[in-house]
Amino acid sequence: MKRTRLSVLAAALTACALLLAGCGGGGGSGAAGSVAEEMLPMPSVDDSDGLVLDGEQVADPALLEAARAGSLAWFTGSGAESAELTAARFTAETGVPVEMTRMPSGKLNERVLSEAGAGRLSADVVLVTDPEIAEGMVDQNVFVPYTGMPVHDQLAGQDDVVWHDGAYYTSYYSAYAFAYNDQAVDPADAPASWNDLLDPAWKGRMGVVNAGAGGTVQGLAAFQEEVLGPDYWSGLAAQEPRIFDTTSVQLEALARGEIEIVTSGFNSTYGAEQAGAPITLVVPEEGVSGTFNMQGLTTAGEDNPAAQLFMNWTWSKSGQEFAAAQGFVGARTDIEQVPSGPYQLPKADDETFVVYTPEQAAQQGADIVARWNQAFGFSG
Template structure:
């Protein structure tokens, strides 16, 4: 079925064009099938009596029929490319049309609350990358309890997944590690661990996003201090890194060779690599940091079969594994974490995955940013 395409696709293509222009060209990986199939083979889909994907029940016949006569209106704080890919894959597997609105989580939160306050909320599902904002949406009645997913019992028994009695859930986690310019860094010099970034040869050749720029980089700073030790920041600061306010600008600089090593969000960086940028990622020996992506059904979504089907699909085996194929870490730990291309990220319950919890963000976030700024001499 046709899916509504909004400006999110144009933004994703523009970002890819900028990266390719900066690094001298390149092409996305080719092959048969859709873009999503090149990332992860389509699972078996049986819709003869409801919707069964890869042997797992996603919807009964009544919900599936109603959803195919409906349209999903999805507001998301995920990256543009990820939002587009996820919507495409959902349509391919379910036959349900999607209308995507994508913007940064803080602005998304403002819009959702404004629409809800005026009684004009259009989004049936909202995905947001800040757990504290998600809590606020639940408190304001924007998120409403939804416990009808076939996987609900699995989610309820998994740590850090079900929140506010089912008003919202962890859909998947963003992972943060580091990357390098594959044209500028010789294979023999590729770092394998966080400690390798402290080698003097990287002095003046590294880029970092400042810890106050958002929850993912704040979580990374907390991870570095917790896992690598209290003096790790000082060692990294001594390398004289170049500071960035956004990951997108940092990625452009890495692709152009203006920096050679960069701390990096896995999903967005993998997307740049797939688009032809000369960038490769590293899954460090000591582990990766993680932050939450939260998702909930809205008060408007209670009347939308398509929204309910999307909720079911997100936590199905198919939905979780497609998120993993993009470079996220699935919330479900009872299924395999499929590789992200050539990379294998840890599962959410692995010791090498350290998630930055909402409690840590609320209680210690401001202090983490303040001390990071002091250590790095960053004035914002």
């Protein structure tokens, strides 16, 4: 028997509230640490001679000792839940506390550049989701080259991972797919491919985020044109989807049953599902779109051992696998992409994972948004 819309909403929002409350603390303790371990079991940790996680050296003895004597200030533009879980996991694996500051990449950029300009930069490590912002931090001398990761040579051998000789790196990729309310849609009838979304049966039952809302949705729009064909936008627009400005509001509407299907960021949607929302994700057979998450060591953090350890950990096998367990695509291609619960996303070098490059964003972004707006009759 299907639950009523009100009971679905109550269950989803209660569970989400519990998760968010649990993730509100710091460090690797409490509910954030518990949720992190539920997503992916802890690796084997050997700190008898530096730090070795699952057999991979992450820090030598001197770096580990110095890092544990201090702490890390991490500024991130990733989602709040993901940031809390990542900070908790790092602390649990390394014993190093994290002071995490999370805000949208645009506001984060304003704060970091303002602090740097005044000579009071407080961030040791910065993660942003916009390649142009990362470039700006290089231009403003916020990021400093760091090549001390044990896997640096592996990263340097991949495309689009090491930028400006190590001033910043691709930490992992956000993936974009779609999902449905599994209390409103029978799984047997649910769409399995991008082209299934064009079935007239879904007309008026879908939600999308407008292409001008950020790089991830720009990337999705580019993917749809490139992979699914130039007529895909018009076909999707004919479904008369409800258009949102943010993923969070869109997911709330999906959990309430106000809409039944959404195109959405994989990590945030998986987080809502994990929190108890009645949502099921789909990894479409035609592939998924991807966008960059980029991280660098700052002038404030270059002499901080805890910040250096955090950089090492981010690209360690353990750090990359934890990102994948949350619904990201790892940057390293020499290791397998671990599942996100029941879902298997492609590796970064798989042909079904289509990344929206910084060059595309700079050269085509404005045109993509303008044409998308016209196709969907959206005025912003």
